[in-house]
Amino acid sequence: MDDGQTEHSPSTDGPTEQRALHRDRPFWAATPHRKAPASREPVDRHYDVIVIGSGISGALVAESLADGVRRVLILDRRDPVEGSTLASTAMIQHEIDVPLHVLARKIGAEKAARAWRRSARAVEDLRLRVERLGINCAMTAKQALYLAGNEYGSRALQTEAQTRHEAGIAADYLNAAALQDRFGLSRTGAIVSDFSASANPAQMTAGLLRAAMARGAELVSPVEVTDVEERGETVILATSEGRLLTAGHVVFCTGYEFLKVMESPVHRIISTWALASRPDMARPGWLDGFLVWEASDPYLYFRTASGGRIIVGGEDEESATAFADPAKGRKKTRRIVEKLADLTGIDIGEPAYAWAAPFGNTTTGLPIIDRAPGAERVHVVMGFGGNGITFSAIAADIVRGRVEGIEDPDADLFRQP
Numbered sequence: 001m002d003d004g005q006t007e008h009s010p011s012t013d014g015p016t017e018q019r020a021l022h023r024d025r026p027f028w029a030a031t032p033h034r035k036a037p038a039s040r041e042p043v044d045r046h047y048d049v050i051v052i053g054s055g056i057s058g059a060l061v062a063e064s065l066a067d068g069v070r071r072v073l074i075l076d077r078r079d080p081v082e083g084s085t086l087a088s089t090a091m092i093q094h095e096i097d098v099p100l101h102v103l104a105r106k107i108g109a110e111k112a113a114r115a116w117r118r119s120a121r122a123v124e125d126l127r128l129r130v131e132r133l134g135i136n137c138a139m140t141a142k143q144a145l146y147l148a149g150n151e152y153g154s155r156a157l158q159t160e161a162q163t164r165h166e167a168g169i170a171a172d173y174l175n176a177a178a179l180q181d182r183f184g185l186s187r188t189g190a191i192v193s194d195f196s197a198s199a200n201p202a203q204m205t206a207g208l209l210r211a212a213m214a215r216g217a218e219l220v221s222p223v224e225v226t227d228v229e230e231r232g233e234t235v236i237l238a239t240s241e242g243r244l245l246t247a248g249h250v251v252f253c254t255g256y257e258f259l260k261v262m263e264s265p266v267h268r269i270i271s272t273w274a275l276a277s278r279p280d281m282a283r284p285g286w287l288d289g290f291l292v293w294e295a296s297d298p299y300l301y302f303r304t305a306s307g308g309r310i311i312v313g314g315e316d317e318e319s320a321t322a323f324a325d326p327a328k329g330r331k332k333t334r335r336i337v338e339k340l341a342d343l344t345g346i347d348i349g350e351p352a353y354a355w356a357a358p359f360g361n362t363t364t365g366l367p368i369i370d371r372a373p374g375a376e377r378v379h380v381v382m383g384f385g386g387n388g389i390t391f392s393a394i395a396a397d398i399v400r401g402r403v404e405g406i407e408d409p410d411a412d413l414f415r416q417p
């Protein structure tokens with residue numbers, strides 16, 4: 001069953017794409033404290049900032065902007081936290097999908113190093129923010145283990161570790177013997193790094209929304225934004241209820257249902273699969289402190305979650321719709337279980353939860369955090385990629401700066417090419 005949509009039927013010609021955002025209930029849907037209370041209607045007609053989307057991007061942006069004075073409204077056409085964020089495996093990584101030495105070839109060494117450093121800082125900032133706000137979402141600092149695979153082998157990983165060192169980002173290269181010795185894994189090499197984390201993405205998002213609301217933000221759903229127009233210093237939004245709202249700034253945090261005017265060949269939507277094991281899985285002692293992923297296409301990635309569950313994902317496919325095929329889903333789930341067992345010896349058997357979803361990525365692995373074409377006050381956050389949550393945290397800083405008239409020193413890295 002496609003449960004990525006609410007019963008509310010979205011408009012077909014609105015400003016944002018529309019797609020189902022997951023198939024089958026992700027594990028996080030069964031966890032407590034993952035909801036934020038939404039109203040049916042906005043109290044006012046004018047706001048300082050209207051944020052569209054109540055996933056992790058919208059929650060982080062709203063929480064950054066809500067200061068008790070600024071009037072912030074969050075709108076969503078689904079119930080809060082029912083989009084891609086609910087499907088996320090929430091490996092909160094500083095490691096960008098495109099390795100630093102490869103990204104350097106694409107965008108230049110200085111920019112690539114800045115993007116990687118900003119990403120590492122964002123994970124740490126996010127961890128501290130969750131702690132400061134007292135959000136109970138199993139946020140845990142972790143190391144990352146990046147394994148050589150069919151896309152990047154041991155030589156490429158050695159170059160990668162060296163490039164990261166030169167950029168001031170700590171990374172330890174392990175050869176095959178050291179990897180076997182320390183982790184019992186058989187690959188030609190790996191990189192161990194710090195600055196990563198994991199969390200329950202739904203609880204984190206709901207907690208951020210509640211924190212924003214405690215500082216005066218309003219959360220309204222289900223309401224769909226059906227039109228947007230910037231006129232002078234005001235942005236006018238039309239909603240599915242036939243209401244007109246105005247704001248000083250509007251931020252589209254609509255995930256993989258991005259603003260249609262942002263459509264570009266540099267980003268695309270693919271399909272991905274994920275699962276959660278039963279609790280209390282037998283596992284090696286080191287695993288709870290690590291996020292593991294591999295330099296392969298398609299790749300496998302995994303981590304543990306509270307209660308001794310193992311969250312595993314991967315098997316990405318270059319199709320925006322393959323995730324919706326139930327037979328394919330069963331095959332992909334079996335394949336993920338087999339791959340995990342082959343690599344680690346962990347046999348999770350029949351997963352307790354298995355789900356599939358569309359997933360966005362870009363040719364550089366970097367997100368798009370920009371203004372809409374021709375607009376000054378319409379901002380767009382497209383937190384694509386395997387570290388979408390980290391990118392959403394960066395987006396929140398950049399957007400808050402723009403609303404306050406300050407251009408972030410790293411904003412150039414994330415413009416629509």
Ligand SMILES: Cc1cc2nc3c(=O)[nH]c(=O)nc-3n(C[C@H](O)[C@H](O)[C@H](O)COP(=O)(O)OP(=O)(O)OC[C@H]3O[C@@H](n4cnc5c(N)ncnc54)[C@H](O)[C@@H]3O)c2cc1C
Binds near residue numbers: 086093392
């Ligand atoms: C299976 C899977 C695994 C992932 N694993 C990881 C991971 O391990 N680590 C990581 O960092 N990232 C991961 N990601 C990516 C990460 O989850 C996403 O980048 C992130 O959830 C996107 O959040 P969002 O708030 O931008 O989008 P969403 O959570 O999708 O929220 C966008 C909201 O906008 C609303 N909306 C859209 N259009 C309109 C409109 N016109 N009017 C009103 N509302 C509208 C939608 O209803 C939706 O609720 C994963 C993603 C998937 C699918």
